[in-house]
Amino acid sequence: MVDLTVILTANDLASLPELRDLLATQVQMSRAEPGCIRFEAFESQTVPGTFILVERWESQTALDEHRKATACMTVYFPKVIPLVSRVPHVCSVLTGT
Numbered sequence: 001m002v003d004l005t006v007i008l009t010a011n012d013l014a015s016l017p018e019l020r021d022l023l024a025t026q027v028q029m030s031r032a033e034p035g036c037i038r039f040e041a042f043e044s045q046t047v048p049g050t051f052i053l054v055e056r057w058e059s060q061t062a063l064d065e066h067r068k069a070t071a072c073m074t075v076y077f078p079k080v081i082p083l084v085s086r087v088p089h090v091c092s093v094l095t096g097t
Helices: 013-031 060-066 070-083
Strands: 002-010 036-043 050-057 084-091
Touching (some): 002 013, 013 050, 013 070
Antiparallel strands (some): 002 050, 002 084
16 A cells, blocks of 8 residues: 655645645545555645645555656646646655554
């Protein structure tokens, strides 16, 4: 299993409505992909312009395929990435939690 948390920060707060729409589309498309266990997008209520993507993929292969799939190639990379700064975190669940 591969867990990924991505922090996105809008370059311009004026782009928030567009980012909300794009990320909603990204989520729906990604959830339909093989190997997607979880794909959620959150908008921070604490830090304006901050979005958090929480993903779980059944394998590294599934995540690699996701990055080549329609959602990433037509929405995320060409439309979302130019509007944000991005910090990805590949994560593992803490033992005992």
